[in-house]
Amino acid sequence: MNTALSTASRRPILELPSELISQIAAGEVVERPASVVRELLDNALDAGARQITIRLLAGGVRLIAVEDDGAGILREQLPMALKRHATSKISSLSDLESVGTMGFRGEALAAINSIADCAISSRATGQSSAYLLDGRSGELKPVARSQGTTVEVKELFFSTPARRKFLKTDATELAHCVEAVRRQALARPDVGFCVWAEGKLIEQWRCCEGPQALQQRLTDVLGSEFMERSVLLNYRRESEPGSGAASVAVWGQVGTPEAARARADQQFFYVNGRFVRDKVLSHAARSAFEDVLHGQRQPVYALYLEIDPRRVDVNVHPTKIEVRFRDSREVHQAVRHAIEDALAAPRLGQVAAALVSEVETPQIAESGSSNYARQSGMTFAPAHGHRVSDLGLLWNASPAAPESSEETASSWPLGRALAQLQGVYILAENAQGLIVVDMHAAHERIVYERLKAQLGSHGGSARLSMQQLLIPATFAATETEVATAEAHAETLQALGLEITVFSAKTLAVRAIPSALAKGDATGMARAVLTELSEREASTVLQRAHDELLATMACHGAVRANRRLSLEEMNTLLRQMEATDRADQCNHGRPTWRQISLRELDALFLRGR
Ligand SMILES: Nc1ncnc2c1ncn2[C@@H]1O[C@H](COP(=O)(O)OP(=O)(O)OP(=O)(O)O)[C@@H](O)[C@H]1O
Ligand SMILES: [Mg+2]
Known part of the structure; x- marks a missing residue:
């Protein structure tokens, strides 16, 4: 018989000391310095802060200080803030079931205080004095400060060396801390954030106001490249048709297939303002990209889902990074459709439109760059209402409308066909310069979309x-x-x-x-x-159908080395303009490229 077990089974059952309970909780809540940053930011945001400053030393291990200008904590309440299971955010089960704050468990500060040296200084709204609470000694003393709260966390894991051993280099921990701030900053453009490390200002995101606030914050945090290679998404799904009440709303920016990356490091999903990692959501995003993204490439997005808080359970994971939807099908569909719709709109319109902006903003229009379309709010409509017949393949379709006056030709986004190159490419002229189309790739997409439409989108x-x-x-x-x-x-x-x-x-x-x-x-x-x-x-099922249709489209599409007449080429160009997702073939490769006159001039050293 196992002696260890028999001894253990004879031990009396005792209640754990409070400190140990908090340390156990800390094991779940605080994995590394970045977890503390996240908890303190949650608290600052819950307190209504508009400006938050984060100071870090040694990747947050030596010091994490988070200062806010929020509502503050009253003197007599300060010791309560460090108590286990003490919170101002909920007081009943029904509060928990419709929680609208970031925090609700009432354990973050207690847990952090059990594994680090903590101090809280705070001045509450309307109070003339501020107080500092020492988390070790419980000592409370007056200090000078403006309204708001600062929580200082020093020497993280000093009492749990085993845990400290798992930490990576300071630089790595710092990067995780900054990522934690970035995640919150993307959710709250109305709040300003500053990050200092080793006494240096390393990130600053000013608070943004107005209808473009989110776009501005996304640009500040993720860079203009993210914005240029992504499209706006705005989707509402009504709970009952005509009711006007949205049961699920999704908005944000989703990267075009060309913006996809090798790593999944630009995938931000928020549910009611909370950053989450959720299988339903990421699967929905993945499946929306299925048609246009090849291989292991990872899409990029910053997406915000809003749903009645009673329809989502946030109390499933100690760090609240996971959620559970009451109706995950509904959410999956909403997210998938939202992304599909945003990606489907052909971005060809920008080529014609970029013409207008060419003079002031030199830019090379390229398949997948939505810059102009976004700035101008322009959406593509087939030129002159010319619609390509939905039936019939390229060569048995009626020839392209013969309205090829100079003016008309230059207003077609993909221009007028000039020639075929090596049996592979179509060369066309538009007002911006030269268009090169991979005819098989483009036709494959057209055929595929047509087959899908015929079969009905849901098999x-x-x-x-x-x-x-x-x-x-x-x-x-x-x-x-x-x-x-x-x-x-x-x-x-x-x-x-x-x-x-x-x-x-x-x-x-x-x-x-x-x-x-x-x-x-x-x-x-x-x-x-x-x-x-x-x-x-x-x-x-659906998925298999799509794959089968893609296979068929590949075999049905025009092969390399097939001679096309100019009419056939023009028909293909017009079909592309009228086809969803025509910017990419079924494998995610681009179907066309623009080579601008500017680029051609540069090739020939033609000065302007
Ligand atoms: N920056 C702050 N400004 C104002 N009040 C704060 C701040 N930080 C903490 N508090 C108060 O201290 C309480 C305890 O904070 P703590 O983070 O431990 O728990 P919580 O936020 O309520 O829940 P959770 O454990 O889910 O984070 C909060 O409920 C809040 O009343
Ligand atoms: Mg909290």
Whole structure:
């Protein structure tokens, strides 16, 4: 028998000393100096601060001081602030269920005080004097200061050396502290933040007012590059149609696919003003990018979700970084749609529009840069109301409207086709200069969007319309391919493919989707069969559908080396202008680039 266990089982049950309880709580709440910074900032914001100053020494290990100009704490209340389970923020279960403050557990200061040397000085609103409380001795003495509170935390983890050992270098801890401030600063543009390290001012974000406050703060904190490569997002979902009351609202900035990064270090999600890391939210964002982002690239965004506090539980994690939504489906859908909508709007309009600004603001318009469109509030509308027919493939579509007067051609964002280069690129002229289009990539996107639209966005019972082949295309098939064709006949039909067994080792493609009528029938059939064989028939859901459609689009899209007439090229350009997400192919690569006259002049050393 295990002696340790038998001894332990004979020990009496005792209540833990208060200090130890706080230290245990601190183990959950305070992982590193940045956690203290976050807690103190939460408190300052809850106190209504407009200006917050953070001072750090040795990455926060030697000192973290957070000073605010908030409501302050009354003298007689100061000792309570350091008590466990003492809070001014909630007093009942119903308060907890609809909590609107950052803090509510009433344990942060007690926990921090149990593992560091703490002091709080404060002057409450309307009081003529200020007091300082020493967290160790409990001594209270008058001090001079203006309204607000300063909490000083020194020698973090001095009493828990095991914990201190886990800390990284000062520089790393400092970086985490600054990141903690950045997260809060992005949530509160109306509050000014200053960060000092080793006596030097290292970050300063002034408080921003007015309708552009958030945009200004995002620019200050994340840089103008983030803003230039992101689009505005503003989405409301009404709880009941017509009620006007939003059950979920999402706004912020979401980066274009080209702004994606190797690391997920610019993904900021806020729920009712609180920075969170949530699987539902990040999955929703990820899936909104599925169509336009390839490989392991990480999207960038700063997104703010507002939801009735009763519909989200914030009391699920000691550091409040996780939340639980009552209806996570609703939230997932809202976030996904919000991002999809924002990304879908073609950004081609900016090319034409940038013309106007070219003189004052030299900038190279580039696929994915939304700068002009954003500044001007301009959205793209197909030139002259010219709509490309939704049916028919490039070459059997009606030719582009022959309204190619100089004026009209220069107002088309993607310009007028000039030539085809090496069977791969289309060269076109717009008023800004030269446009180069990767014709396969661009056409692939157009076909894909068309297939998705036909099938209905949620993989419902809709079917792709079929076109029978005059002469069935037969090909030598593997046993797996034959078996898959038989087993998935239904799904194939829905995808507009009719593939029958011709002989034990031969399959015949009898019909293909009419939208892909000129595509490579056997190549498409084989690719779809391969994908289907890797899935359960019953799990060919939305995601699988999209992948299958992308595969089909790839086989149905115009191949390199296919000669196009100028008319066909122009048709493709006009289709791109009218297609959602046309700036990227299905794999996230750009479909077109602008080379401005300015750049061409520079190439030829033509001075201006
Ligand atoms: N900067 C501040 N200004 C004014 N009051 C403060 C400040 N910091 C703390 N307090 C007061 O001290 C109390 C205790 O703070 P503490 O952070 O320990 O708990 P809390 O914020 O209520 O909850 P949580 O543990 O979730 O943070 C607060 O409820 C608040 O009344
Ligand atoms: Mg708190």
